Amino acid sequence: MxxxxxxxxxxxxxxxxxxxxxxxxxxxxxxxxxxxxxxxxxxxxxxxxxxxxxxxxxxxxxxxxxxxxxxxxxxxxxxxxxxxxxxxxxxxxxxxxxxxxxxxxxxxxxAGYKSVLITNVNSRFKTLDDVFRNTKDVTLGYGDPNSTSGTLIPGYYLFAQHNVPVNQTTFKTVLPSSHEANLLAVVNNKVDIATNNTIELGTLEKKNPELFKQVRVLWTSPLIPxxxxxxxxxxxxxxxxxxxxxxxxxxxxxxxxxxxxxxxxxxxxxxxxTDAQLNPIRQIALFQQKQKIAANSNLSADDRKNQIAAIDAKIDALNASSKQ
CATH class of the missing domain: 3.40.190.10 (Periplasmic binding protein-like II)
Structure with missing residues (x-):
């Protein structure tokens, strides 16, 4: 025992x-x-x-x-x-x-995916010109502030290229949400347009082809890693x-x-x-910072010049590291 x-x-x-x-x-x-x-x-x-x-x-x-x-x-x-x-x-x-x-x-x-701008197939928006003709009459479903395809990429490649900042002044309403929620909002006519990505569209087409038919793609971005x-x-x-x-x-x-x-x-x-795959995203983020500084009337000319020079140096460093 x-x-x-x-x-x-x-x-x-x-x-x-x-x-x-x-x-x-x-x-x-x-x-x-x-x-x-x-x-x-x-x-x-x-x-x-x-x-x-x-x-x-x-x-x-x-x-x-x-x-x-x-x-x-x-x-x-x-x-x-x-x-x-x-x-x-x-x-x-x-x-x-x-x-x-x-x-x-x-x-x-x-090798990646793409950001898209979508609307309901029956909406009044047939082209991007329809969207940007009068954005103050447009309800936008936007992405999470830290979303690549929902915010950063369309903010740079789409809205900035049309000189349209994404805020409650330039649009009737801006409603940040998830990709899933924005997709459903478009399908159900709860928003006029929304950002999204090709992954979510592909998933919807596979799981619910009838709902997918309710979506019209107005714009597609360059490839995102x-x-x-x-x-x-x-x-x-x-x-x-x-x-x-x-x-x-x-x-x-x-x-x-x-x-x-x-x-x-x-x-x-x-x-x-590795972290190097983030370099293109960093360049876009830095360019957007540069635009904000250039448009900031509260900064003195010297401050604006110095801050822009600092950002340019960071962009040059990223370009150099990407070539290595």
Whole structure:
């Protein structure tokens, strides 16, 4: 009996030690709010289950109502891994100790996706000229402030090119929301026009062809690099290696894994990437800052000149690094 009690005690001690070790690395995986949390959870949970099973890590999904929620959560170490758009990844790298380590691959072979401006097929807007003829009579469904395809890209390539700032003065109403909400608002005639992207349109066409027929595309942007994955730079190297090994090899051959990736948003897996993929987005953001400074009448001529020169230097540095 003494021997039995000793064995049981030793076993209990081993279990007590082993239990915390099994979950020694509790991580949160932040996923930007392109859709509702319920939809995102349904799409991503099977992938996260595989992540835990194959790496031995204990990863839980983290959702927020906006992109800033994921950026701030990573900043305060509440989130250690994140699925971002390029603009929000830029914020995570600059403000939240983040580092790009991977980007998604698309099942159709595309190297990225595109921003679009959409309207209802039965709306009065047939062309961009119809939109910009009198924007004060137009209700715009816009993206999250940190959205690449919903805000940054159309803000630069579309609205800035037409000298139309996106605000409540130039438009009748501006309603920032998620891609999913903006798409449904167009389908249901709740807004006149809305920004979105080709990924969401492709998903709608596949899942609900009849609703897709209610959408007219008025404008399409240049190609946007595919969405990046970011982890905190202060994660242990062993943990980062586990994550890299998992993401780089996931869904390469296994049919079940391929099905899971296709169910997220038509993805085919992941490939290595670095912070350098954000350079084109940085250039656009800097150019927009430059425009704001040039138009700021509260600045003196010298201040305006010095601030613009500082931004030009950053743009030149990005151009140089992109050529290396």
């Amino acid at each position: 003494k021997l039995l009690r000793s064995i049981l005690a030793a076993s209990a001690a081993c279990l007590a030690f082993a239990a915390p070790a099994a979950h020694a690395e509790d991580l949160s995986f932040g996923i930007i709010s392109t859709d509702s949390s319920a939809v995102l959870k349904q799409r991503w949970q099977p992938f996260i289950d595989d992540l835990n099973r194959q790496t031995g890590l204990h990863v839980q999904a983290f959702f927020a109502t906006d992109y800033a929620g994921i950026i701030e959560a990573m900043r305060f170490n509440k989130v250690q891994i994140g699925y971002f758009g390029n603009a929000s990844a830029m914020e995570a790298v600059d403000r939240s100790s983040g580092e790009v380590f991977a980007k998604v691959l698309y099942a159709n072979g595309d 595919s969405d990046p994955l970011v982890y905190r730079k202060d994660l242990p190297e062993a943990t980062r290696q586990k994550l890299r090994d998992f993401f780089y090899h996931y869904a390469k051959t296994d049919p079940r894994e391929k099905q899971i990736m296709a169910g997220i948003t038509g993805y085919a897996g992941f490939t290595p990437s």
